Amino acid sequence: MKALQIKGYGDIETNLSFNEIEIPTIGDNQVLLEVHAAGVNPIDYKITEGALKRIHKLTFPASIGFDVSGVIIKKGVKVEGLKVGDEVYSRVPREFPGTFAEFIAVNANVVSLKPSNLDFNYSSSLPLVGLTTIQSFNKANLKSGDKVLIHAGSGGVGTFAIQYAKSKGAYVYTTTSTKNVSWVKELGADRVIDYKTENYLDIVKDIDIVYDTLGGNYTVEAFDVIKRGGKVISTIGEVDKETAIELKLNGIIRFVLSIKRRKITKKIKSKSAFYKLILMQPDRNQLIEIKKLVEANLIKPVIDKTFPFSESIGALLYQKSGRVKGKITIKIK
Ligand SMILES: NC(=O)c1ccc[n+]([C@@H]2O[C@H](COP(=O)([O-])OP(=O)(O)OC[C@H]3O[C@@H](n4cnc5c(N)ncnc54)[C@H](OP(=O)(O)O)[C@@H]3O)[C@@H](O)[C@H]2O)c1
Structure with missing residues (x-):
């Protein structure tokens, strides 16, 4: 073959x-x-x-x-x-x-x-982006009425995540560039922020969850837009302690990573926040959940x-x- x-x-x-x-x-x-x-x-x-x-x-x-x-x-x-x-x-x-x-x-x-x-x-x-999103929002304990920021709403993860969060009753902010604004709105996002013309930091405040799919400074800034006790789930940000253990990384690498994430560790403490880098795992039951959401026309x-x-x-x-x-x-x- x-x-x-x-x-x-x-x-x-x-x-x-x-x-x-x-x-x-x-x-x-x-x-x-x-x-x-x-x-x-x-x-x-x-x-x-x-x-x-x-x-x-x-x-x-x-x-x-x-x-x-x-x-x-x-x-x-x-x-x-x-x-x-x-x-x-x-x-x-x-x-x-x-x-x-x-x-x-x-x-x-x-x-x-x-x-x-x-x-x-x-x-x-669907599988990888769907499973990642379900596992991320499960970690964040997403509830109806939660305010959520989903970065890169026009990406593979973002397009699924907007529809998933809406199906759970969340209020969704998302970021994308000018050319994508209108079709991303059609996915159901409540507030689409055009990062070419607007600064999301001026618009998003005191929210429950940031779903960070961009990493770098976006992970750090996520703690500025969540409320006290809010949650930041990243697909690409710094490796947290729990994830380093899941990855079976050795002590030296874990120490280096703890230095790398010093900036966010400080912010986690000051906001009493929760932070996790998600490591998506294959899961049949969650594939069945995605199948049902798609068949109910809640996700396209x-x-x-x-x-x-x-x-x-x-x-x-x-x-x-x-x-x-x-x-x-x-x-x-
Ligand atoms: N940890 C895990 O288990 C896991 C699972 C899935 C994905 N990931 C990671 O998550 C990341 C996202 O994955 P993906 O599949 O969604 O990627 P993707 O589809 O390649 O993302 C592309 C999208 O990102 C948008 N974008 C780029 N820069 C942006 C910015 N500054 N602000 C807002 N939007 C921006 C682009 O829109 P514009 O053209 O409008 O900028 C484009 O539509 C990747 O790094 C991937 O490796 C990790």
């Missing part, structure tokens, strides 16, 4: 190639999927470039891609609740990527039927562009541009 693989850490164009490899064999608890579509995420180019090699070391050639939608064509003897022919979607575990391929073996406990009102392509755009995926399989490298380059409107997908079958 054909699979996109990384041959070594480095730039996307020279380190990715299509290889002919064996169709994977499955374990007792796995299913074999014929891949119809794969969702693209920033993690795909970051892994290729080696940005995650400290926490996720690859053996080359390494398959790539985490989001998938396809059909079960084989199942392990211990798999229950799924059958051959089922149309499914998944975010595959970090240790076993490879959705940019014609087939993939996946642990059945992270596979769910896809939303019945979406095709494979749209379904493949936004796809910017779908690339043919042969142009997957172009898809990653576009993802890296940082200007994607919603999601990018790759059509494989």
